[in-house]
Amino acid sequence: MLEEVEGIVQGHRDGHGFVSRDDGAPDIYLPPNEMRAVLHKDRVKVRIVRSDRKGRPEGRVVEITERSKQPIIGRLLQESGVWLVAPEDKRYGQDVLIPKGATSVAKPGQVVVVELIEPPALFGQPVGRIKEVLGEVDDPGMEIEIAVRKYSVPHEFSDACVALARTLPDKVRPQDKLHRIDLTDIPLVTIDGEDARDFDDAVYCEPASKGRGKTALKGWRLLVAIADVSHYVETGNAIDVDAYDRATSVYFPRRVIPMLPEKLSNGLCSLNPEVERLCMVCDMFVTEDGEVDAYQFYPAVMWSHARFTYTEVAAILGNTRGPEASKRKERVQDLLNLHGVYQALLKSRHKRGAVDFETTETQIVCDENGRIEKIVPRTRNTAHRLIEEAMLAANVCSADFIAQNKHQGLFRVHEGPTPEKQETLRNYLKASGIGMSISDKPAPGEFQAIAEATKDRPDAQQIHSMLLRSMSQAIYTPINSGHFGLAFDAYTHFTSPIRRYPDLLVHRVIKAILAKSKYQLPTLPTPGEAHAKLARRLEKNLASRVANPETKPKKLNAEGTAWQAAGLHCSANERRADEASRDVEAWLKCKYMREHLGEEYSGVVSSATSFGLFVTLDAMYVEGLVHITELGGEYFRFDEARQELRGERTGIRYAIGTRVRIQVSRVDLDGRKIDFRLVQEGAGSIPRLPPEKGVGRDIKPGRADFAGRSDSDAGAGVAFKGKVRQQRSAAKSSRSSRGVEKVSPSTKKTTKKRR
Template identity: 60%
Template sequence: YFPRRVIPMLPEKLSNGLCSLNPGVDRLTLVCDAVISAKGEIKAYQFYPAVIHSAARLTYTEVAAILANTKGTEAAKRPALVPHLLHLYDVFQALLQARHVRGAIDFETTETYIVCNAVGKIEQILPRTRNDAHKVIEECMLAANVCAADLLERHKHPSIYRVHAAPTKEKLNQVRTFLKQVGLHLGGGDTPSASDYAELMPKIKARPDATLLQTMLLRSMQQAVYSPDNIGHFGLSYEAYAHFTSPIRRYPDLLTHRAIKAILQGKRYDPKGFDTSVLNTTLSPAARKKQALDKAAGKKKHEGDVAVWEALGIHCSANERRADEASRDVEAWLKCYFIRDKLGEEFTGTISGVATFGIFVQLDSLFIEGLVHVTELGADYFQFDEARHELRGERTGIRYQLTDRVTVQVSRVDLDARKIDLRLVTEAGIHAVLKNEARRAETEQQARGKKSTPKVAGPTAATIKAGKGKRAKSTATAEKSRSPKTHAKTGKKNRV
């Protein structure tokens, strides 16, 4: 998905024609028909092929307006559809209740979209508004995906699931250490569940450092992938989950459809013509062990065994990442081109990433990210604390932490490398000293166990000018030539 162009997975005659759900025409479909209780529990379901005749094409904005006001302008345009939309909204409310009960994690993130002019230049970068209509569709799709996974499990038909592993021990230790420092605790011991994360979310919502805390929790998560080995979906708190709802744009969904159709016909779907030889080295130990056992038992290798599905999972996961990287690369170039006209201008922003070689800052209102290299942070030796996601000056004690607010100036733009270089505005360094003095005083107060608020001393001229003329050092000064992938990042989506 590019700002002005979509490259479909299937030929456009299929994706935009025969398979597209256009209003007023018949289309072939695979239906997931489910009975959902008032508590949001899926009591029964069935899959069957059918013909659908769409009555209307509705946008998210139109549906949200109808749900918000059933007597309003949008509702008046389509009065016959209002009862159906309200019924669907009741289903959503039930599913949402079940989501809370099972303890699924719901991180609040901001997605953006680019508005271009006729020649492809960026005019605006805007936050995407997520309304109730989006949530209705999301919950219904989740329900259909769960039914698809359950059907595959019940019939023991090989396929690829959308799996999300629990956080690694290393990530857990880091996030627990950080939470302990701010007086919070993540339950669940060595194996926390999604509900342990979910229980923590309301506790941090009203805190001034809520954004930082949520970012830390989000970064402790692993990436969801495709695999025939169903280990469940940690974030959504599902025992089995597959992708079923988007067979036009996601190949794993198409594989799920083929497997379900085979089950309905009492057959078995075996992928044909997929070469696994190039992927054999990346097969999991379980897949290699099964191959060895089959060979020892004299079994003939057939296309539907776990090795083929394992290879398909690896292939689809890699292609998903590749497509995302392509989209981010194009967006990064467009953003660099857009901000070239703003060289020398100052912006406020939020630290969105911290590395050994500097801090990434997302500029307010523009939603563009650039790098302040460690050599621009001041005449000090900065240590990178991975657990706290911060750079700390050894001599001055200045700390730059994830979600800190800073003021920066656009200093350099490299279109070819997709890089935007920023430098801290002088006042930003002074504010950092003030903030760190406050942090230090707060830490000392907690250590003494006193309830009174300590006085915070302002920075002296010596503090600001200390080391003037000396080159700033870093544990990774050699990394000044950053990786373009890291430097031009535009923020990953947390895919389910």
């Protein structure tokens, strides 16, 4: 009997699809004819009928068990008298027919939200009605309006939440201060970015010692004060329900969708300067070696004595007699004390071997209309690292406090690399001739040692990138198995309850322990199907996380199961927020690059795959694809061990870190894709890795396995240039032309198709 499985349909813009199985096993391929009666995100039961030549399962839909309730966002069009909506998310694959009486007040070309009336059938398109008109496609902020609906990001607070927020006080009342330590005379300060609007944390440090006489232990007293959101957001009330549903604030360029109403996030719970605020304090004694020797938690009332920016603090620490320091004379010594404890904590970081790779983060600078003006690197200075180490210390104390008191709670768990990723990394390190590798049970220090030993090599960026890609993603779970990257036995999130729901839960647990009681999770809404796939995957990974039967966690009881469900929900919403933010940034970058079609730039290969090279531009920090068919007149094969493409005839190699010069050839706004072509010799310099001996060997092409790269994007026949070009041509003809601009390689003139 052929195997039948259930899962969620994941459409593909080229017409086929996949079924993400509930059991977490590899996805099942659905050919285009099987996608005619189903839509992206439908729940189906499929029968595995065969395997393709790569051994991947192919399925046939036997039952549609549940239609997705997700509304479809797209542009209203009228073609030959027929109204239809072309989905913005091309994974839906089919335009939605709109009856004449269901167009609402929408006009042709506008972006609308569609509710399905009739699902697709084998010989009929889906039919829907317009539920909401978002506006014109070029309206400022439209990309954000699309993203929040595309990813089901809650963006409007419930009426009950808004009404409850109105009843909250505007300032700290006398009754709020009861049973709290008065810290208003302690010069706590906040240190954040220039554009920060809410302030979760404040810090203060002074020299201290423990004990007396010659045996006294010298060090620092470090106070980390965190906004006491839990005082105002009571378990199970309307604000709490909305906060749980969101689970995190979502950050877009020029806009934030907060987890809490503005009255709390920017007002009552924000540690604004020179006003009283309620806080939870982690009061630590840190030794000169950076070890937290003692700590205590307590509720307090504080007064922020200054609002610093990272840039300002870095300037003061760099020159205590400079103009910035002269404006803040009364706080300079406090900042020097903070720098002293930071240096001590840094010793501890190095000692335990925590992973600390330097990566380039970027910031999108927009104009008043929300369009990109420029993309600049976001540099991390000493002040960033200072605050980071202080927050890490408080988070570790929080995790230890919960674990020592044997109370249920959410830990932030980061597992080491899987055996498969370990093997891939070992093969790469060996093939690259680095002379170092990782053990069967690698420690974080091994990764850091490789990074340190190779930081001056020409291919350092490539090596560090491979080290990072071997890591797992961190999740929230009640089962503590440590944080691999930070090299902590126990770690949680305590320091950002304004923008992260897990931190709010941690605060409630700590308060319950201090009150010698027990915190009970409320009965909160079940997360929607939008997160079910990830939740099931995370749950499966969690169950198989510990390979050693002796250390495998016991089966969770009812309370533990509830905490696990909360952790999965928060983890899934964190991923959702990241995906929505990336989608908006990708749209903005595509819009930006449409103005630079035909222009040439230098860049560096950020990843090599079986279907081409992803290149990040030096000047703009924008990534695009150089397809394998654009690499020249020879055959290229993908070497999985070295993570590089190499030419069979010349032996030319392209790997991560290879410098290239490209031309912007095509921008697909709807697909969020940018295509480059290499500038050939004579038109620009293309530094490449030199050929190696034995380049004509038949190296089996590997599959792309990088975050954000769809397996289905990989060209199947990288060994045959002609075949690849045929596939690419077919793929181009099957794509929707809306929002696509490209440049002719000979004339460099932009050709604009219907948007």
